[in-house]
Amino acid sequence: MDKKKVVAPLVCHGHSRPVVDVFYSPITPDGFFLVSASKDSTPMLRNGETGDWIGTFQGHKGAVWSCCLDKHALRAASASADFSAKLWDALTGDELHSFEHKHIVRACAFSEDTHLLLTGGMEKTLRIFDLNRPDGLPREIEKAPGSVRTLSWLHSDQTILGSCTDVGGVRLWDVRTGAIVRTLETKSSVTSAEVSQDGRYITTADGSTVKFWDANHFGLVKSYDMPCIVESASLEPTYGNKFIVGGEDMWIHVFDFHTGVEVGCNKGHHGPVHCLRFSPGGESYASGSEDGTIRIWQTGPLVDNEKDSPVDDELAHQFENAHISKEERRDASENTPEEKTLDAK
Template identity: 80%
Template sequence: MEKKRVAVPLVCHGHSRPVVDLFYSPITPDGFFLISASKDSSPMLRNGETGDWIGTFEGHKGAVWSCCLDTNALRAASASADFTAKIWDALTGDELHSFEHKHIVRACAFSEDTHLLLTGGVEKILRIYDLNRPDAPPREVDKSPGTVRTVAWLHSDQTILSSCTDMGGVRLWDIRSGNMVQTLETKSSVTSAEVSQDGRYITTADGSTVKFWDANHFGLVKSFNMPCTVESASLEPKYGNKFISGGEDMWVRLFDFHTGEEIACNKGHHGPVHCVRFSPGGESYASGSEDGTIRIWQTGPEHEDESHMANGISGKVKVPATEEVSRKIEGFHISDEGKSKEKEEATA
């Protein structure tokens, strides 16, 4: 592997406040997509390959802490400090459902089969909404011991995991019984938990360590000490041979999964990095920062060409002119690009 490359990222502007969560869709017939959550209350959808802005989901009245897309990238979900989780039509930008909570919602995740939405937050309750019956009361599993920070599904929607903002560990819950069945012990609170694309590993960031857990037997596979406090980590999905981390030192680092050796250190953000995620094919990865920007970095040197430089909103990169992508863009409710409204922001 080539050492210490100087990477030139795609810089995606548009958010007026810190970017706190990123999520890539799987590869769909239309390509793949990137959704971002920000304290500016307006999640944004982008072309995952080029970073080009597609549209903004408007309707939240507080900071948006978490966002995700379903398996087909047809619907989006967002969790907000305005005490709601919302479901959106990812083709038109329309709000489909708004699920009221009694406090700040910090995390949300679609089930693999796309029929369920999992939420968690300051109420310390994990709720499961049936999207086929959105007006029905949600199912609640055993009470979380602390404020929920992250949630995810695994084992073909038979298990859910969550971490807390105010204590260490990742807790696993059996969907059938609703009971907590396992805790993955960490010293610091887990700020990022990702299930690998092949379902083999759970990648966590806690304090200044990145850990990899066996997702089936729950043993600790690897633990690497990072150069600073990290907030997020992500495993390369195709080969599983690299991982990325981002944190308070503003840099996005690429490591060898087997040895923990640093392969690249990407500089460019002007504030702490809150979230990092690999694209579904592993050819690039995105980082979101306190500085309000998203940066998309190419994994391999073969992609590092100045023609790839683009502003995320200006659309200088040509999007493949497929009917599907055109349909997504034409149908979306386009707001004033880059112009942020003064919005009430609630913070945790």
């Protein structure tokens, strides 16, 4: 692909300040969804396929640093500089609970079974909240060596993966004991850590390097030097044969996973790219930037490099038919983020 060729993305407006996190739900019976976090304090929910705005979660008093959806896309969570993490009803937009902290909360993640919410931030303490008893005291995990930046669950909720803003490396906590059992060493602090959809790889971005780790044995599989300082990286989920990175140069670079050769480069943002993620089917990816916009880029037909064949037709139809209900589309088209918060599906 010609690096100078610009591929026109879907541009999603609505945020008034930088977008610092984007998160896709898995494919659900109603399609798949995209939630975004911004320094404007209002997480937003969108149709993951079309980028259409569905609603805005209102209630935070400070920048929102992290956001996520549970695997059914029924609830959302957000982590904020207002010293709280909030749980939301993704169907109505209602705030279900506010989990108070003593400092800025930078990361949140639903457990795979959807019963737990994990948080971390400037306190350097990991907390696990039982969503079946939200008023109960959380379980606290051994302190991190620095301010927590990213958090993920691994191994059917038996392991926690986390990185810090002021120290290098990725740490793994055993949920049963609460102890750090392993550290994946990096030279710079890790700004992005993603567990692949099939659970095989951990993708990290630190400084100008992207690394891929074996998620079960924790060995370093591949390490590639990037053309600029990168903030986020994501591995294509269907075949795992390419990955994307974004950072200071405002470009989104596409690389071959096996060789590290750059195979594409898209530009459209007017500020550094803070976050990006592939959609659950890999047919597109979303990027969030300092410019306050989210852009959704199409990847084209999915092809298995080893078999040189298009993605299975039945699966392709599944992606094409993923959508929200007619009522949701009507509600979203009739309202703007400024007019109304999240409507019930």
